Amino acid sequence: MLMRRACHGLAHEAGILADNRRETLVRRCDKDDKKMTTSIEAAFSMFTTYLKAERGLASNTLESYGRDISGFMAMLQSEGKENVEDIGEDEIRQFLSSKIDDEEVKTRTVARYLVSIRQWMKFLVGDGIIETDPSEHIDMPKYLQNDPVYLTEREVDALLNAPDESTPEGLRDRAMIELLYATGLRVSELVGLGVRDVDLDSGCITAHGKGGKDRVIPMGEYANAWIRRYLDVSRPALMHDGDESAVLFTTRRGGGMTRQGFWKNLKRYALVAGIKKDLSPHKLRHTFATHLISHGADLLAVQEMLGHADISSTQIYTHVSRERMKAVFVACHPRQG
Secondary structure, eight states, rough: HHHHHHHHHHHHHHHHHHTOOOOOOOEEEEETOOEOOBBHHHHHHHHHHHHHTTTTOHHHHHHHHHHHHHHHHHHHHHTTOGGGGGHHHHHHHHHHHHHHHHSOOOOOHHHHHHHHHHHHHHHHTTTSSSSSOOOOOOOGGGGGGOOOOOOOHHHHHHTTOOSSSSSSHEEEEEEEHHHHHHHHHHHHHHHHGGGEEEOOOOEEEEEEEEGEEEEEOHHHHHHEEEEEEEEIIIIHSSSSSTTOOOOSSSEEEEEEEHHHHHHHHHHHHHHHHHSSOOOOOHHHHHHHHHHHHHTTTHHHHHHHHHOSSSSSOOOOGGGHHHHHHHHHHHHHHHHHH
C-alpha cells in the first residue's frame, strides 16, 4: 500500500512539473508492487520538456518532433500499448513499414521518423526510464539512403572562379563561396555572420546555429585570405558613408546579404561555371562534408563542424566511404582486373 501511495504521489508531482500539459506522468506500480511503468504520453511529455529546457531547441523543431512521433504514438495506442515498456524493435519496424508502403509519404520523411524516434528512445534510456534502446539495431534501409548531391572538386574550382573579382560584389561573392565551401555553414549562418565572428589570426569563425547554439569552425588558409581581402578592399566600397553595420557580408543597398540574394547569385555563378546540377547553398554544405570524408576526415569531427545534434544526420555522407572501399577492393583484390 505504501508503495502504491508513493507511486501515485510521484505521478501527481510530475504532472505539476509538466507545465499543466494534458499528458500526465503515470509511473505506476504493477500487480507485484515492484516494477515501475511510465505511460507513453508522459514519456513523450518529458522528452519535449528536455528538448526545450536543456537542449534549447527552437519551437519549429519541437513541433517537428511532435509531428514525427505522434503518428507512432497513435499506432501504439490503437494496439492497446499504453506504456513505454511496451515499445520494442518490432513496433518501430511495423510503424516505419506502414509509412514506407504509403506512396504519399516520401522516403526522406520516413527516415526523419526513425531519427526522431531514435532520439526519443535514447533520452528514455539516458533518463533510466527504459533499460535498452529498441531502435538501436534498426538501420536506415537502403531505399532510404539517398546519397546527397554534391559537386566534384573540379566543379568547385570552376564555381570559385566564376565571380568577377575586379568588382566589389564579385570579390564579396568569391569570399562567401570560399567560406561556405571551407566551413559547411548553413546559408542562414553564413549571411548571419558579423564582423566580430571572424578571427583572422586564429583562422576560425563563430557560427550561430540552430537553437541558439554557437560553434567555432576553422576556415583554412584559402578562405581566410579571401575574407581578409574582402574586408580590406570590397566591404569598404560597398558600405555607405557613415554606415557602421556589424554584418560581415553587406550590399550596396545597405544592410546584409539575404539568403535569397545569395541563393540567386549562386545560381548565376553555377551557370557561368557550366555546372549542370541544380545548385543550392545546401548542396555546397553537402560538398564540404563529402569532400572531408573522402579525404579521411572522422565522422564525429564532421558532425561537430556541421552542427548536427545527432550523428545519424551526418551518416548520409558515408557513401564516400563505401565508394573508397570499392575502389580499394578493385585496385588491390587478386580477383579483380
